[in-house]
Amino acid sequence: MSDTHTTDVLIVGAGPVGLFAIFQCGMLGMRCHVVDALDAAGGQCTALYPEKPIYDIPGYPRIEAGALVDELVAQAAPFEPVYHLGQQVVALEKQAGGGFLAATNAGARIAARAVIVAAGAGAFGPNRPPLNDLETFEATGAVRYFVTRRADFAGKRVVVAGGGDSAVDWAVSLAEVAAHVAIVHRRDKFRAAPEMVSRLRGLAEAGKVEMVVPFQLSRLEGENGTLDTVIVKDLAGEERRLVADVLLPFYGLAMTLGPIADWGLGLERNHVLIDQATAETNVPGIFAVGDIATYPHKLKLILTGFAEAASAAHAIHPLVHPGEALHFEYSTTKGVPGAA
Numbered sequence: 001m002s003d004t005h006t007t008d009v010l011i012v013g014a015g016p017v018g019l020f021a022i023f024q025c026g027m028l029g030m031r032c033h034v035v036d037a038l039d040a041a042g043g044q045c046t047a048l049y050p051e052k053p054i055y056d057i058p059g060y061p062r063i064e065a066g067a068l069v070d071e072l073v074a075q076a077a078p079f080e081p082v083y084h085l086g087q088q089v090v091a092l093e094k095q096a097g098g099g100f101l102a103a104t105n106a107g108a109r110i111a112a113r114a115v116i117v118a119a120g121a122g123a124f125g126p127n128r129p130p131l132n133d134l135e136t137f138e139a140t141g142a143v144r145y146f147v148t149r150r151a152d153f154a155g156k157r158v159v160v161a162g163g164g165d166s167a168v169d170w171a172v173s174l175a176e177v178a179a180h181v182a183i184v185h186r187r188d189k190f191r192a193a194p195e196m197v198s199r200l201r202g203l204a205e206a207g208k209v210e211m212v213v214p215f216q217l218s219r220l221e222g223e224n225g226t227l228d229t230v231i232v233k234d235l236a237g238e239e240r241r242l243v244a245d246v247l248l249p250f251y252g253l254a255m256t257l258g259p260i261a262d263w264g265l266g267l268e269r270n271h272v273l274i275d276q277a278t279a280e281t282n283v284p285g286i287f288a289v290g291d292i293a294t295y296p297h298k299l300k301l302i303l304t305g306f307a308e309a310a311s312a313a314h315a316i317h318p319l320v321h322p323g324e325a326l327h328f329e330y331s332t333t334k335g336v337p338g339a340a
């Protein structure tokens with residue numbers, strides 16, 4: 001059976017920004033096919049932190065990342081997007097008559113007038129600490145890089161390592177369920193949201209989180225992948241032993257563009273350069289939005305990506321509906337099929 005499709009807009013990546021791009025394109029009368037390498041929509045929100053609350057989505061004082069994705073999928077649904085999940089877009093070519101032809105590693109071919117690259121961190125993976133027997137401890141889940149269910153840590157002794165947002169957020173969050181939480185960082189200063197850092201320090205003062213600073217991970221002890229002790233060292237080489245069931249190193253994500261690097265797009269340090277006003281790349285008809293897109297003073301936030309998705313949809317409209325005037329309108333039930 002042929003797996004060939006034709007659509008107005010191909011969206012590469014079903015993270016939060018790719019999902020909102022479906023809505024924005026839909027409001028302007030454009031149909032979308034969306035491809036994502038992961039088995040579920042939601043990008044980093046689903047894969048890395050579904051239960052972490054997000055506090056900076058306008059209109060939601062607090063929403064868990066997984067719930068935000070559910071809302072975005074529901075918001076896009078009236079426009080009947082076609083999802084191709086568990087597939088990576090491996091090739092993207094210009095077509096002679098205009099538009100593009102994309103190919104996935106599962107054999108699908110998708111022809112589109114325009115392409116929105118919403119590929120986030122591309123093929124992302126965690127930065128792993130250089131520790132003994134790491135793979136053995138990873139295989140049993142004693143060393144993990146993501147928290148997908150907080151309940152997995154109930155009653156556990158957890159060592160969190162790192163000084164950024166993820167380390168601080170999870171130390172604060174897991175302190176509610178774990179038997180003990182220690183946070184190891186090589187400095188006393190954390191590079192995280194000030195509000196979360198002061199919550200962390202408050203928990204430390206209350207004896208609910210142990211601050212192990214300035215220390216670095218040194219080695220792991222345990223039998224057959226069951227973690228027993230995390231050994232840390234300070235700059236003078238002084239050791240401390242932290243009894244632990246689980247180690248969560250949060251040393252950031254290693255980002256590789258993967259096949260996107262071969263599509264002729266202007267790049268800057270593993271990101272795709274765009275014109276901030278239109279989100280268009282150096283290749284006419286290919287747009288980039290969200291974490292993967294960059295320009296001077298870019299803020300890597302979900303809300304920034306949402307605005308870029310709106311700009312891209314407006315810039316794409318004349319490519320899909322040439323000669324048709326686009327009158328700017330606010331959202332109304334007229335634009336959303338089935339809305340009451």
Ligand SMILES: Cc1cc2nc3c(=O)[nH]c(=O)nc-3n(C[C@H](O)[C@H](O)[C@H](O)COP(=O)(O)OP(=O)(O)OC[C@H]3O[C@@H](n4cnc5c(N)ncnc54)[C@H](O)[C@@H]3O)c2cc1C
Pocket residue numbers: 012013014015016017018035036037038042043044045048049052053054055056087088089090118119120121122123165166258259260289290291292300301302303305
């Ligand atoms: C722990 C943590 C906490 C965070 N907290 C916040 C917060 O509170 N507020 C906030 O605004 N931001 C937060 N962020 C950042 C936020 O998650 C990102 O800004 C957001 O996910 C970017 O969305 P995106 O759609 O651009 O990309 P992503 O979410 O990265 O999604 C991109 C998708 O593209 C897919 N993809 C990549 N290449 C291909 C390909 N070739 N073919 C097919 N699919 C492909 C990937 O599989 C992925 O699903 C946080 C991030 C982390 C890690």
